[in-house]
Amino acid sequence: MNKYLISIVGPTAIGKTALSIKLANYFNTEIISADSRQFFKEMQIGTAAPDQAELAAAKHHFIHHKSIQDNYNVGAFEKDALSCLEDLFKVHKVVIMVGGSGLYSNAVTKGLDDFPKVAPEIREQLINTLESEGLAPLQNQLKTLDPTSYNYMAIDNPHRVIRALEICIGTNKPYSSFLNKEKQGRTFKTITVGLTADREIIYDRINQRVDIMMAAGLLDEVKTLIAYKHLNALNTVGYKELFNYLDGSWTLDFAVSEIKKNTRRFAKRQLTWFRKDTDTLWFDYKTDLSEIVETCQAAIKE
Known part of the structure; x- marks a missing residue:
């Protein structure tokens, strides 16, 4: 060292x-x-x-x-x-x-950080929402499910928002709860x-x-x-x-x-x-x- x-x-x-x-x-x-x-x-x-x-x-x-x-x-x-x-x-x-x-x-x-695998259908649905309704609904959903991630994440980046949401939805836990583990x-x-x-x-x-x-x-x-x-x-x-x-x-x-x-x-x-x-x-x-x-x-x- x-x-x-x-x-x-x-x-x-x-x-x-x-x-x-x-x-x-x-x-x-x-x-x-x-x-x-x-x-x-x-x-x-x-x-x-x-x-x-x-x-x-x-x-x-x-x-x-x-x-x-x-x-x-x-x-x-x-x-x-x-x-x-x-x-x-x-x-x-x-x-x-x-x-x-x-x-x-x-x-x-x-x-x-290590994240659990989630069903691919979740990401597909989130992408469909992005394409049909835009980023705002996904941002609002993240704010509800994981305000911690919403406050520090680059929420103008759809890739990051979708990634956080699929973990939130697929695990029923905040994306931020998987961060900063050993x-x-x-x-x-x-x-x-x-x-x-x-x-x-x-x-x-x-x-x-x-x-x-x-x-x-x-x-x-x-x-x-x-x-x-x-x-x-x-x-x-x-x-x-x-x-x-x-x-x-x-x-x-x-x-x-x-x-x-x-x-x-x-x-x-x-x-x-x-x-x-x-x-x-x-x-x-x-x-x-x-x-x-x-x-x-x-x-x-x-």
Whole structure:
């Protein structure tokens, strides 16, 4: 247990990528991305993936290594990431992981929860409801059956909502009751570093990032993906709103305002998720690198 994974978490647009590169350079190591949307090579602008300069500044893993047409989930990522870490720890004492997808980060650091099998007919019925009535009825059902999951889950993600509901219905127990059970141990220690700021600052940074994405060509990127908008990977903030503009449902200005609003909501859920981990070392987003490094070094020496 003399190997350390420094996991950087926090809301979107807070500066996690920049910090991960600085820490990777300090520790002369490599970076694993745990951002579930940055996996997909077709989604570059709208996922705020590291640009070419950032990718060149430190070696990254799990950036644009999959296609939106690939069937890739958190279980596959856990297996791939642990295999990658096993190789990296042969030559590095410290490895950096970064990402705003709490489920994917936890899969690496703590392992996935084990759920009982349920009748496939339940999922089929839930999918039928989604297709005929939309997501709202499913969200309301989850709020009734499992308010805990409703409050921290990405409830705008149909895949996550349906997964939680099928467990609730199939077991007559809340989905959340199966979470955080004892899991298989890890051969490394995790130091979790969280970045945060006042809510107003986070929201302002999000608004600025969306404007930057639009200026960088996000609309053109979305246009190239219209034929695939039914895929789960593209049921993502920044893409689904622009699909609504492109099919004539919304104006462009309204679509952009919805991207900002939905991203702010996502950031709020991220903070709710990450703050559940009482071991996280929280820093203001402006904290000097030397202070974060000093804290990490102290944890390594313990």
